[in-house]
Amino acid sequence: MNAPQIQEEELHAFVDGQLPKGRCRAVLAYLGQHPQEITRLAAYATQKEELRRQLEAIEVPNGNATTAELERALADRLSGRSYREWLRRVAAIAGLLVVGWWSNNFYQQHLTERLPDVVVEAAQAHHIFGADLSRPVELTAASRVDMAAWFSDRLGKLVEIPSLRPAGLRLVGGRLLAGDDGPVAQLIYEHEDGYRLTLGVSAEPTDSGPEIEVVTLEGLTAGYWLEGALTYALVGSTSAQQLVAIATQIGADQPRGWL
Amino acid sequence: MIEDLPEHVAGLRRYALALTGSRYEAEDLVQETLTRAIGGARSFRKGGNLRGWLFSIMHNAFISSVRSRRTAERELGDDLPELRQPPTQLDRLEVRDVLAALSRLPEAQRVALVLVALEDFSYSEAARVLGVPLGTLMSRLARGREALRRAMNEDEPPRLHVVGDKQ
Numbered sequence: 001m002n003a004p005q006i007q008e009e010e011l012h013a014f015v016d017g018q019l020p021k022g023r024c025r026a027v028l029a030y031l032g033q034h035p036q037e038i039t040r041l042a043a044y045a046t047q048k049e050e051l052r053r054q055l056e057a058i059e060v061p062n063g064n065a066t067t068a069e070l071e072r073a074l075a076d077r078l079s080g081r082s083y084r085e086w087l088r089r090v091a092a093i094a095g096l097l098v099v100g101w102w103s104n105n106f107y108q109q110h111l112t113e114r115l116p117d118v119v120v121e122a123a124q125a126h127h128i129f130g131a132d133l134s135r136p137v138e139l140t141a142a143s144r145v146d147m148a149a150w151f152s153d154r155l156g157k158l159v160e161i162p163s164l165r166p167a168g169l170r171l172v173g174g175r176l177l178a179g180d181d182g183p184v185a186q187l188i189y190e191h192e193d194g195y196r197l198t199l200g201v202s203a204e205p206t207d208s209g210p211e212i213e214v215v216t217l218e219g220l221t222a223g224y225w226l227e228g229a230l231t232y233a234l235v236g237s238t239s240a241q242q243l244v245a246i247a248t249q250i251g252a253d254q255p256r257g258w259l
Numbered sequence: 260m261i262e263d264l265p266e267h268v269a270g271l272r273r274y275a276l277a278l279t280g281s282r283y284e285a286e287d288l289v290q291e292t293l294t295r296a297i298g299g300a301r302s303f304r305k306g307g308n309l310r311g312w313l314f315s316i317m318h319n320a321f322i323s324s325v326r327s328r329r330t331a332e333r334e335l336g337d338d339l340p341e342l343r344q345p346p347t348q349l350d351r352l353e354v355r356d357v358l359a360a361l362s363r364l365p366e367a368q369r370v371a372l373v374l375v376a377l378e379d380f381s382y383s384e385a386a387r388v389l390g391v392p393l394g395t396l397m398s399r400l401a402r403g404r405e406a407l408r409r410a411m412n413e414d415e416p417p418r419l420h421v422v423g424d425k426q
Contacts, residue, residue, distance in 0.1 A: 009397045012404070016375055018382060043408045048376040050357045055273055055377050064286055070293035071268050077300035078309075079261045 006030040011037065015044045072124070115215065116208055117181040119224045122200025122233040123217045125177050125186045147174055151185040155203040157229045159185055162199070162250045168192045169246070197236035197246065206231045212252040214240045225252040260309065267310050268293070270378050271317055277373040278321050280362055288324065292317040314374070314388045360410035368403030371396055 006027055013019040014027045031038050144161045151159040154176055161171065169189040177184040177200075185201040208226040215222050217235075223243045224233040234247050248254060271292055275285035295316050296303075303312055361369055367389075374385040386396040 008401055012397065012400055013382070016382075040408070043411070044404050047357060047404065047407055047411065051361065051372065051376045054356070054358045055277060055373070058273075058276055058282075064290075067268070067286060067290055067293065070290055070297065071264060074293050074297050074300065075261055075264050077297050078264075078303060 011041055012044070015041055015048065069124075116202070116206040116224055116231055116233070117204065118184050118200045118202035118206070118231050119215070119217075119222050119233040119235075121177055121184045121202070122186065122198055122235045123220055123222055125175075125184070125200065126196075126198040126220060126235040144171065151176070151201070154183050155185060155201070155230075157203040159201055159230065161187060164189050164197075164246060164249060167246050167249055169197060172196070195236065195238070197234060197238070197243075199250070200233040200235065202231045202233075203229055204231065210253045211255050212244055212247050214244065214255065216240075223247045223252065227251045263309065267313050270310065271313055273377055274314065274317060274373060275321075277361070277369065277377070278317075278366075288317065288321060291320045291324070295320055308384070310378075311380075311384050311388055314378070314380075315390070318370070318388055318390075357407065357411060360407050363410065364403050364406055368399045368406065371399040372403045372407070375400055 010019060010023055010027055014024075019027060031041070148159055148161045151161075151174070161174075163171070169191050172188045172190045174185060174187045177186050181204040182202060187199040187201070189197045189199065191197070206224075206226065208224055208231050210226055212223045212225045220235050220237055221240050221243050222233055222235045223240070224231060225247065226232075232247070232250060232252065234243055234250070234252075236243060244252070244255065268289065272285060272289050275288040275292075276282065279285050279288055292313065296313060299316070303309070361372065364372070370389060371385060374380040374388060375382070380388065382396060382400075383393055386393045389396060391399075
């Protein structure tokens with residue numbers, strides 16, 4: 001019997017499980033006649049396993065907020081608006097959980113309603129700019145008056161920059177976001193303890209009322225309400241109670257049924 | 260599929276780690292890749308190979324970062340000693356053995372090995388990511404594997420041969 005003709009490439013394909021079906025028998029026959037090749041291929045296979053094991057063992061930090069946000073933005077871009085739609089669905093589901101938890105019926109009536117754009121925008125912006133303490137802000141808090149004037153101009157309504165000093169929160173800065181339904185002013189506050197809260201302000205009409213609605217979005221708590229012509233969305237990784245307490249200082253009404 | 264994006268990003272991170280040898284640089288490269296992908300999202304065909312597309316972008320991002328680093332080194336000379344460090348030393352991650360040997364391979368071979376071994380790319384997919392003909396990929400893979408095998412054999416303690424039997 002003649003020694004089967006085997007290419008070096010086929011030996012690698014054998015190791016990688018990429019050999020075309022019809023060639024497997026020929027390679028095995030070749031290996032039967034060349035035991036030293038078995039040793040070599042076994043070394044390659046071990047090497048491959050070892051590479052994978054060691055590379056996978058390297059602890060990869062994947063808590064990077066910027067990377068996570070870029071990933072979100074890419075998903076958004078690739079799928080049109082599916083990420084936002086998904087976020088709204090997540091919010092609805094989280095809302096249901098909250099209902100079960102507090103058994104307060106005031107959440108229920110809004111579950112099927114569309115979450116205002118400003119809430120989604122504020123939550124997304126919190127992920128991008130709010131949570132990452134090293135991320136610079138667009139507008140510094142140095143001139144609150146200028147900031148208010150600029151936001152008022154952009155939103156077409158008088159925007160005030162609330163002071164949350166009594167709650168231990170310092171205004172860090174803000175930026176203007178391009179929301180789906182119109183511009184959203186984002187204000188970033190930082191607590192003495194280091195955590196941040198984001199306040200989104202939009203002049204677009206929503207169905208919200210003056211009483212705060214609370215939902216959780218991807219581990220964030222968001223409360224939103226209407227005040228005058230503006231809808232506010234306060235977002236942070238804090239408890240619903242704490243969020244409501246801060247929101248009422250800004251001007252939100254207590255939720256109905258609140259104990 | 261877009262649902263697989265987190266998995267692809269995890270894969271990109273591993274690939275970046277193998278390319279740069281540093282967690283910090285790897286995360287930078289991942290971010291650069293995602294930023295480029297966002298910018299070029301329109302060029303991605305719906306239903307196309309998302310993973311291959313992303314890895315190609317990362318590969319190009321890496322190549323251009325290496326290029327600009329080399330240019331910076333040339334221009335700055337000794338002014339910036341930290342830039343003169345080779346970017347690909349996996350031993351900075353305090354790993355040994357096969358990864359240390361991997362980090363000493365020429366980049367082209369290292370990249371071929373990582374795509375095939377770690378990310379389970381098919382040969383043609385890997386060749387496309389790297390923008391080389393299939394034959395080139397195969398010869399890089401073969402040379403890389405052989406170099407790694409030799410390096411690993413060198414690291415092994417010498418075996419004790421039984422020599423007394425023939426006497």
